[in-house]
Amino acid sequence: EMLSRGDTAGVFQFEGAGMRDVLKQMRPTRLEDLIAAVALYRPGPMANIPDYCRRKHGEAWEPPHEEIREILEETYGIMVYQEQVMQIAQKMAGYSLGGADLLRRAMGKKIRAEMDQQRVIFTEGATKRGIDKDKAVEVFDLMAKFADYGFNKSHAAAYALVSYQTAWMKANHPVAFLAGCMSLAREKTEKLAALRQEAERMGIKVLPPDVNKSEADFCVETLPDGTHGIRYALAAIKKVGFSAMEALVATRGGKPFKTLADFAMRIDPKQINRMQMENLAKAGAFECLDKNRARAYKSADTILRRAQSQAQEAAVGQIGLFGGAGHVEPLRLVDGPDWPEFERLAMEAEAVGFHMTAHPLDAYGPVLRRMGVTKSSGLLAAAEAGVGRVSIAGCVVDKKERPTRTGNKMAWVRLSDATGGCEVTLFSEVLTRVRDILTAGTAVLVKADLKLEGEALRITASDVLDLETAAAQNQSEMRVWIEKEEALAQLCEILNTQRGGPGRITLMPGMDETCDVEVRLKGGYKVTPLLGQRLKTLPGISRIEQV
Structure with a gap:
């Protein structure tokens, strides 16, 4: 029943996410069909899947040769398993088991010399058994084509069983299932990002790390509305360590930390260092204690010094200088804007x-x-609708370069945006021109060509721009609300560096409740979101609006 639903695929650890599409198309209702789905699946050649589906639902079929009908009957006349190739070689051409295994290996490795030799052996063996030479060559070519996606049945069956189990878990216990998957991928950032996107697609909230609510590992948390979400693991934050986070959670116990000072008084300074503190702050894990992430980050040394002092006092049995009888002396944190x-x-x-x-x-x-x-x-829908060229914006997640046959380099760049991510291919000419832009975290604008290759979407970049540069070339207007005169000096200084663009700046000085004034500055400016963020931090600026 579960396998016949529309969304049958779990989070499969095969070569790609296309397995979900394969299962939706095949809708396997028997374990045998699921095994065949796994064996047929490859991100590239899957042309036999529609034939398999139609024949499974009653379409008549004929084997390539009547001699092998029985061998191919369970898969509707389509070669699916490597064992079938070996059986065909035995029955049609008189191969021994050992010889059939050599044929299977030659096909799998696509060794041209061995394949040519095996073609002769197969054809001669088949003609000796009264099979027409042309038919023997046809069957051999079918087997060779099968080698592009062939899978042995023993492996396919094992994968199919795991697929069935994971699909059942995902269909019936999705929150726990995804939390478990994230635990297994705790140190693999790309997998965690993909699993988080899958959770969002399913309407499951992934809650940010929190020193008062997170465990060392991923866990299921009940939300105020009675639903369940996944609380991000402290140990999944980079460079903090699992054992250190286990110790932190054990220290917290059932008593949440009240302030950063309380945190400093209770943690073991031997279990946590400055880098761990800073990464927890950058990840936002201290927001439950202080909303200002920059302050928590810059105060890492202050917090650790208090923890060390407290530990030393406890070791010698001193009465606490920083707190006693339930009172905790506030920390002198490094203050400043977030x-x-x-x-x-x-x-x-x-x-x-x-x-x-x-x-x-x-x-x-x-x-x-x-x-x-x-x-x-x-992107996929655009390609299916016939759109050939698009603009894509995203942050660079990862870049992998590989040499080509000509000695030049090409690259595969992973981009992320708010709806997910994609992989873009850059050939040497484009890569040479834009390589310096493609650093992790940089926001870029990509002009790209889309092409569907079977079920796979290829995205090839024709040009890449820094997104801030591209935004600065766009005609837009920014309105700046000024509440206090003290903002003017720094505002003028910043705006002078942004002259020469096509955008407009309008100042909205606060006068009184009965008077609204707009001051449009002469000349053009490079109006970008980053400029807005810079202006927003100035004291005396109350609001920024880009239109």
Whole structure:
């Protein structure tokens, strides 16, 4: 019953996410069909799957040769398993078991010399048994084509059983299932990012790390509305360590930390160091104690010194200098403004591996709409609708370069946006020109060509621009509300560095409740979301609006 539903695929650990599409198309209702689905699946050649589906539902079929009908009967006349190739070689051409295994190996490795030799052996063996030479060559070519996707049945059966179990878990216990998958991928950032996107697709909330609510590992948390979400693991934050986070959670016990000072008084300074403290702060794990991430980050040394002093006093049995009888002396934290939104998200991505609470492209929304950018979630639909060229915006997650046959280099770049992510191919000419832009965390605008290759979507870049540079070339207007005169000096200084663009700046000075004044500055400016973030941090600026 579960396998015949529309969404049958669990989180499969095969070569790609296309397994979900294979299962939707095949809708396996028997374990045998599921095994065949796994054996047939490859991200490239899957041309036999529609034939398999039609024949399974009653379409008449004939074997390549009547001699092998019985061998191919369970798979409706289609070669699916390596064992079938070996049986065909035995029955049609008189191979021994050992010889059939050599044929299977030659086909799997695509060794040309061995294949040519095996073609002769197979054809001669078949003709000796009265089979027409042309038919023997036809069957051999079918077997050779099968080798592009062939899978042995013993492996396919094992994978199919695991697929069945994971699909059942995902269909019936999705929150626990995804939390378990995230635990297994705790140190693999790309998998965690993909699992988080899958959770969002299913309407499951992934809650940010929190020193008062997170465990060392991923866990299921009951939300105020009675539903369940996944609380992000402290140990999944980079460079903090599982054992140290286990110790932190054990120290917390059933008594949440009240303040950063309380945290400092209770933690074991031998279990946590400055880097761990800073990464917890960058990930936002201290927001339950102090909303200002920058302050928690800069105060790491102060917190650790208090922890060390407390530990020393406890070791010698001293009465606490910093607190006693339930009172905790406040910490002298390094004060200052919080990070601007872009910097806060960049720090978060550095510590977590991806953007957890928001995405940097959110601030570019109006600009991206004006530039006609296609979201990553809409790329496949665009390609299927015949769109050949698109603009894509995203943050660089990863870049892998490989040499080509000519000695040049090409690259595969993973981009992320608020709806998911995609992989873009860059050939040597484009890569040479834009390589310096493609650093992790950089927001870019990509002009790309889309091409469907079977069921796979190939995205090839023709040009790449830094997104901030692209935004600065866009005609837009920014309105700046000024509450206090003290903002003017720094405001003028920043705006002078942004002259020469096509955008407009309008100042909205606060006068009184009965008087609204708009001051449009002469000349053009490079109006970008990053400029807005910089201006927003100035004392005396109450509001920024980009239109």
